[in-house]
Amino acid sequence: MPSGFKALAGVLLLTACGNLSNEDIAFVEALPRTGDLHVRVPVQSAQPACALGEASQWAVGARDTGDKLNAAVDAVLGIIDAIRASSPTSRKPDLRVWSFPDQKHPGVRIEASLLRVATQPGSDPAAQPWSFAIDARRDGGPFLEILYAYFVGAEARSGQGVIAINFDDTRALQINGPTDPTGVMMVHYDLGGPARTVRIELGATGLGLSQFSYFYSGNPDGSGHFDYLFPDAQGNRFSLQTAFTAAGAGRAHMAVRTSSGATGTIDQCWDATACLTYLVDPLSITPICAAIPAPLCPVQGSLSACPAVP
Amino acid sequence: MNRLLPLALLVAAGAARADVHRFALVVGDSQGGAGTRQLRYAERDARRIHAILTRLGGVREDDARLLTGADADDLRRALLDLEGRARSARERGEETLLLVYYSGHAKDGDLRLRDTRMPLTELRQRLQDAPADVRIGLLDSCQSGAITRMKGVRPAPAFDVQRARDAGPRGLVLIASSASDEESQESDEIAGSFFTHYLASGLLGDADASGDGKVTLAEAYAYAYGRTVGSTAETRAGAQHPVYLYDLGGAGDVVLTELAPARGGLLFGAMDEGLYVVLDGQRRAVAEVAKAAGSSRRLALAPGSYIVKKRLEDAVLVGDVKVGDGVIEVADAQLSRRKLEDDPQKGASGPRWSVLGSGGYQFFFDSAARNGLFPPAVLAGAEVSARDDLGHQLAWGIDVAVGGGTSTLRLSGVPDIPVRFGELSGGVSLWRDFDLTERLTASVGARLAFLYLFRSFSGRSDLPSQNFFTLTPGAQLALGWRFSPRWTAVARARANYLFYNVDKDQSLGYAEIALGVDYAFGF
Numbered sequence: 001m002p003s004g005f006k007a008l009a010g011v012l013l014l015t016a017c018g019n020l021s022n023e024d025i026a027f028v029e030a031l032p033r034t035g036d037l038h039v040r041v042p043v044q045s046a047q048p049a050c051a052l053g054e055a056s057q058w059a060v061g062a063r064d065t066g067d068k069l070n071a072a073v074d075a076v077l078g079i080i081d082a083i084r085a086s087s088p089t090s091r092k093p094d095l096r097v098w099s100f101p102d103q104k105h106p107g108v109r110i111e112a113s114l115l116r117v118a119t120q121p122g123s124d125p126a127a128q129p130w131s132f133a134i135d136a137r138r139d140g141g142p143f144l145e146i147l148y149a150y151f152v153g154a155e156a157r158s159g160q161g162v163i164a165i166n167f168d169d170t171r172a173l174q175i176n177g178p179t180d181p182t183g184v185m186m187v188h189y190d191l192g193g194p195a196r197t198v199r200i201e202l203g204a205t206g207l208g209l210s211q212f213s214y215f216y217s218g219n220p221d222g223s224g225h226f227d228y229l230f231p232d233a234q235g236n237r238f239s240l241q242t243a244f245t246a247a248g249a250g251r252a253h254m255a256v257r258t259s260s261g262a263t264g265t266i267d268q269c270w271d272a273t274a275c276l277t278y279l280v281d282p283l284s285i286t287p288i289c290a291a292i293p294a295p296l297c298p299v300q301g302s303l304s305a306c307p308a309v310p
Numbered sequence: 311m312n313r314l315l316p317l318a319l320l321v322a323a324g325a326a327r328a329d330v331h332r333f334a335l336v337v338g339d340s341q342g343g344a345g346t347r348q349l350r351y352a353e354r355d356a357r358r359i360h361a362i363l364t365r366l367g368g369v370r371e372d373d374a375r376l377l378t379g380a381d382a383d384d385l386r387r388a389l390l391d392l393e394g395r396a397r398s399a400r401e402r403g404e405e406t407l408l409l410v411y412y413s414g415h416a417k418d419g420d421l422r423l424r425d426t427r428m429p430l431t432e433l434r435q436r437l438q439d440a441p442a443d444v445r446i447g448l449l450d451s452c453q454s455g456a457i458t459r460m461k462g463v464r465p466a467p468a469f470d471v472q473r474a475r476d477a478g479p480r481g482l483v484l485i486a487s488s489a490s491d492e493e494s495q496e497s498d499e500i501a502g503s504f505f506t507h508y509l510a511s512g513l514l515g516d517a518d519a520s521g522d523g524k525v526t527l528a529e530a531y532a533y534a535y536g537r538t539v540g541s542t543a544e545t546r547a548g549a550q551h552p553v554y555l556y557d558l559g560g561a562g563d564v565v566l567t568e569l570a571p572a573r574g575g576l577l578f579g580a581m582d583e584g585l586y587v588v589l590d591g592q593r594r595a596v597a598e599v600a601k602a603a604g605s606s607r608r609l610a611l612a613p614g615s616y617i618v619k620k621r622l623e624d625a626v627l628v629g630d631v632k633v634g635d636g637v638i639e640v641a642d643a644q645l646s647r648r649k650l651e652d653d654p655q656k657g658a659s660g661p662r663w664s665v666l667g668s669g670g671y672q673f674f675f676d677s678a679a680r681n682g683l684f685p686p687a688v689l690a691g692a693e694v695s696a697r698d699d700l701g702h703q704l705a706w707g708i709d710v711a712v713g714g715g716t717s718t719l720r721l722s723g724v725p726d727i728p729v730r731f732g733e734l735s736g737g738v739s740l741w742r743d744f745d746l747t748e749r750l751t752a753s754v755g756a757r758l759a760f761l762y763l764f765r766s767f768s769g770r771s772d773l774p775s776q777n778f779f780t781l782t783p784g785a786q787l788a789l790g791w792r793f794s795p796r797w798t799a800v801a802r803a804r805a806n807y808l809f810y811n812v813d814k815d816q817s818l819g820y821a822e823i824a825l826g827v828d829y830a831f832g833f
Contacts, residue, residue: 016811018778020763022682023813025773026721033772085774091812125723154723 019087027096027114028084030130032156032163034077037189037198039066039216041226042248050275052300054288058230058252059274062242065228069200069214072207073187075177076147076165079134083112094118102136105175110136111143125154126192136173144169153192163187167206181206195219210237222246223310235259236285238266243309247272251306256283269306277305331404333392333442334369334411336360337377337385342415342422350702351496353378354745355413355450355506358596361748362513363409366567366610382426389436397441407564408442413506416451434484443480444564446527450487450506452494481558485531487538488550495542495550498698501594505552508537511597513567515575515609523570523608526563537600569610574633576609576618582642589617590748591795591830593662593698608637614748615795618645625649630795661699666800667692668826672713672733674808675819682719683810684763687733689713689822695739703743705753710736719767727773731765739786753788757804782806782820790828798828 041062083098090097094116102108117129130151135143146169153159165185170176183203190197200214212229223246230238236258244250251269256262262283269278279286282295289297338356340349360376363369373395375388389410396406410433415422420429437445487505488494500507509530511517517525517533535552542550558564569575578586583603588611590596596616601607611633618640620627627645631638673686680686691711700706714732721727741755764777784806792798804822809815 016778016780016809018763018776018780018812019774020683020765020776020778020810021812022719022721024776025719025727025767026724028773029721029724081772084772087774087776093814128723154721155725 021087021091023091024088024096026154027088027116029155030116030128030151030153030159031080031084031114031132032077032151032159032161032189033084034074034081036157036191037073037077037187038070039198039214039226040218040222040224041066042222042244042246050273052276052279052288054276054286055274056252056268056270056276057232057286058238058240058242058254058268059244059248059250059270061230061238062226062228062240062244062250065209065214065230066216066226068208069216069228072185072202072209073198073200075207076163076185076187079110079112079147083134102175105138105173107139108136108173108175109138110134126158127152128154136169136175138173144173146170146173146175156191158192160190160192161188163189167203177207179207181209181211195224212239219246219310225310245272245307245309248274249307249309251278251309256285258283258285269301269303271305271307277301278303329405330368330407330444331373331396331399332363332367332369332407332409333373333396334360334363334367334409335375335377335385335388335392336363336411337380337388337414337423338412339378339380339414339423341379341424342417343425343427346415346417346422349414349496350498351502352413352450355502355510356411357745357747358502358510359411359413359448359506359513361612362510362567363411365612366513366569367409368568369409379424381423382421382428385421385423385428389440393436393440393442400441400443406442407444407446408437408440409446409448410437411448411450413450413503416449416453421449421451437484438482444558445482446564447482447484448509449485450494450503450509452488453490453492479558479562479564482555483527483558483564484555486553489553492548492550495545497541498702499595501703504538504541504550505534507595508534508541508598511537511599511609514597514611515567515569516597516599516601516607518569518607521605523568524565525567525569526565528563530566537598567610569608574613574635575611575637576616576631576633577637577639578607578609579639579641580604580606584620584622584642586618586620586640589619591615591617591792591798593617593830596748612748617795620645661696662830664695664697664798664828664830665692666695666707666709666826666828668711668800668802668824670711670713670802670822670824670826672820672822675821679810679816679818683813684808684818684820685715685717685729685731687713687715687731689733689735689824691735691824691826693739695828697743700740705741705743705755707739707741708736709739709757709759710734716768727770728768729765730768731763733764734762735759735782737782741786741788743790749792751790751792751798753786753790753802755786757784757786757806758782759784759806761806761808778810778812780808780810782808796830798830800824800826800828802826 088096089099096114098112102110112134115131132149134147135145137143147165149163151159151161167180167182181204186201188199195217197217202209202211205211210229215227218224226242228240239255240252242250242252249272254266256264264283267280271277279300281289281297284292284294284297288300336356336359338353340352364371364374377384377388396408399406420427437447496503512530512533513525517529519529538552539549578599578601586599587595588597597609599607613633615632618629618631626648628648629645668691670689672689674680674684689711691709693707693709695705695707697705712734717729719727719729737757737759739755739757741753744752746752759782761782762779766775767773784804786804788800788802790798790800802824806820808818810818
C-alpha cells in the first residue's frame with residue numbers, strides 16, 4: 001500500500017467511529033431472550049359449575065408455578081436483554097465484550113463476554129457453539145462469575161443451551177434479590193426440536209419456588225408436559241407430572257407427601273375449564289374426598305373423560 | 311509596421327460578402343507544452359469565434375472546422391482538408407475565402423500546440439499559398455505579431471483602382487493579437503482574451519462603424535485594436551497592441567459578418583451612450599458595446615437569455631433580456647439600478663452564488679457491503695456554491711444531503727431482519743468548470759465529506775440502533791446545461807472512499823448519482 005494511501009487511511013481511521021456492525025447482531029442473536037424460555041401453560045376457559053363439584057387446583061397451580069418460573073428466568077435473562085440492547089465495548093473477530101456499571105447497584109461493574117467458538121469453515125450455523133459469561137465486581141474487588149452459559153446455534157430461538165446462575169456470588173456481590181435461593185440454578189433449554197423444552201434445576205428453595213427439577217416441554221400446537229412441585233396451604237407437597245392439551249384440558253399423576261408424613265399418589269383429569277372429570281385419591285386429600293377416610297374415597301368420574309394428551 | 315489600417319480607403323471602396331464561398335479553421339488550445347503556462351480561455355475563445363463565423367460570417371457548418379485540444383498535425387490535416395475544399399470550389403468558379411483563427415500559445419516563432427509546434431513561417435506560407443482568393447489569418451497568442459514581420463511578404467500594395475473594378479478582394483491578411491515582443495493577455499473578468507473578446511464584440515455588431523449592418527475586416531480590426539489597447543493599458547503586463555499585415559488587392563474590403571440575416575439581436579438606441587456589457591447565463595461577457603449618443607448600435611446575438619449591464623460611476627444598470635427572432639431594444643430607462651458591489655463581473659468583486667437542489671441514488675461498489683451494512687439509498691440534497699471566487703474557473707461548494715431506505719439484514723442461520731436506515735452527509739467541494747459549449751459545462755473536482763449512517767431494526771426493539779460516522783474523500787464529475795440565465799440542469803456523479811473499521815478494517819468505495827437544478831443568485 002503506498003505511504004500516502006496509508007496516511008489517508010490513518011486519518012480516516014481516526015475519524016471513523018460508530019457501532020454499525022452486522023457481526024454485533026450475529027452475536028446477540030445467539031443470546032436467548034426472556035420470552036424464549038417461558039413455560040407456557042394453557043389458560044383454561046371460563047369455569048362453569050363443575051360436574052364433580054370441584055376445579056382442579058393443580059391445573060390452576062400449574063399456571064401459578066409456571067408464572068413463578070417465568071419470573072425467575074426473566075430475572076436472569078433480563079440482564080442478557082440489557083446486554084443485547086447495548087453495543088459492545090470491545091470487539092475482536094470472535095469475541096464481544098460489554099463492560100458497564102450496574103445502574104441498580106452503585107459500585108458494581110459488570111462485564112459480559114460472548115465468545116464464538118471456532119468451527120470448521122462451512123459448518124452448519126445451527127451447530128455453532130457460543131460461550132457466554134457475566135462477571136461482576138464491587139468497588140474494584142475481584143470479578144465473580146454470576147452467570148455462565150453455553151449455547152449452540154446461530155439463533156437462540158432455535159438453539160440449545162445451558163445457563164448456570166451462581167446465587168452465592170450474587171449474594172457475595174450484594175446484588176441478589178430478597179427471595180433468591182442459594183447455590184446454583186441451572187437452566188437447560190432446547191428450542192430446536194419439534195417440542196420446546198426447558199428444564200430448571202433449582203438448588204435451593206427461593207424465587208417463590210421449591211427446590212426441584214422443573215421440566216417443561218411445549219409443542220407447537222400449544223399442548224405439552226410440565227413437571228413441577230406444588231406445596232399447598234396444609235403443608236402437603238405434590239410432585240406433579242402433568243400433560244395438557246392446547247385447550248387446557250389435562251391429566252396429572254402426583255406423588256404426594258402429606259404434612260403428616262404419609263406418601264401416596266393421586267391421578268386426576270380435568271377439562272378445558274379446569275373442572276375435575278376424573279379423580280383417584282386414596283389419601284383423601286382433595287376436597288371431594290376430604291370427608292371420606294382414606295383409602296375409602298371412591299373413584300370420581302370416568303377415566304374415559306380424560307383427554308388424550310401428548 | 312503600421313498598426314492602423316487605411317480604414318477610410320477600404321470603407322470607401324465598399325465591401326462584399328455575398329457569393330463568396332467561405333471556409334474557416336478555428337483552433338483553440340490551452341496547452342502549450344513545456345515552458346508554457348496553461349491558458350484559461352483559449353478554447354472558449356475558439357468556440358466563440360467559430361459560433362460567430364458559422365452564424366453571421368457566412369461559413370457553412372460543413373466548411374468550418376473547430377479544433378480544441380489538438381496538436382500541430384491535426385491543424386495541418388484540417389488545413390489541408392479545407393484547402394482541398396477551397397480548391398474544388400475555385401475550380402467550380404466560385405469566389406473563395408479561407409480564414410484561420412488560432413487562440414493558444416506561440417513562442418520563439420512557433421505555434422505551440424501541446425507538445426508539438428508549428429512554425430509561424432509554415433502557417434504563413436500555407437496561407438499565402440492556399441487556393442483561396444482571400445486568405446485571412448487571425449492569431450491570438452503571445453508574440454504572434456512575429457508572423458507579420460517575416461521576410462518574403464511584400465508590404466501592402468498601392469490600391470489598384472483598375473483591377474478593383476473587375477474583381478473582389480484578393481490576397482492575404484494576417485492579424486495578430488499582440489506585437490512580436492508582447493504578451494497576449496487573458497482576463498478572468500471577461501473570461502477570455504482581450505483581443506478575441508473585442509474581436510467577437512466587433513463581429514457581433516459593435517464594430518459596424520458605418521452602420522450598414524456589415525462588419526468588415528477593417529472595421530473589426532480597428533475596433534479590436536482600439537478596445538484591446540485601451541483595456542490593457544492599465545494592466546500589469548502593459549498595453550497590448552494588435553498588428554496586421556495587409557496584402558490585399560481587388561475591389562472592396564472583406565465582409566466578415568453580416569448582421570441583417572441574423573434572426574434576432576439587441577438594439578442599443580440612439581439616445582443612450584456609454585459602455586454596455588452583455589453577459590450570458592454564466593455571467594461571462596459575450597460582447598460589449600461602446601457607443602456614443604446619436605447613433606444606434608445592433609448586436610446580432612444568438613437566441614438565448616442574456617444580461618445587459620452598464621456601469622455608471624456610482625451604480626450599475628442591469629437588465630435581463632431574452633433574444634429570440636426579433637430585435638430587442640435596450641434602453642437605460644429599462645434597466646434596473648443596482649449598487650456597484652452587486653456587480654459580479656467587469657470590475658465587481660465577490661463570488662457568484664448559487665443553490666443546487668438534487669435527488670440522487672447512492673450505492674456501494676462492493677456487493678457484500680451493498681447487501682449488508684451499506685444498502686443502496688435514495689438521497690435528497692442541497693448545495694451552495696460559489697463561482698468567480700477563486701479564479702481559474704475554480705468553484706467551491708458546501709453541500710448537505712439526507713437519505714435512507716429499507717433493506718433486509720441476512721445473517722447465516724438467523725431469520726431475515728428488516729432494517730430501516732438513514733444517512734446524513736455533508737461536504738465541501740472544489741471543482742473546475744469546463745465550458746463545452748455556451749450552455750453546456752462540465753465540472754471536475756474533489757470533495758471531502760462527512761457521512762453519518764444510522765439504522766434500526768423494524769419489529770426488533772431488543773436490538774440496539776446502530777450508527778457510523780466517518781470522513782469520505784472523493785471525486786466528482788458533473789454536467790450542467792443552462793436553460794435560462796439563472797437555472798441550470800445538473801447531472802452529477804461522485805465516487806467516494808470510505809474506511810470502515812467496526813467489524814474489521816475495510817476500504818470501501820461508493821458512488822452517488824444525482825440530478826438537480828441549480829439556481830444562480832444575483833443577476
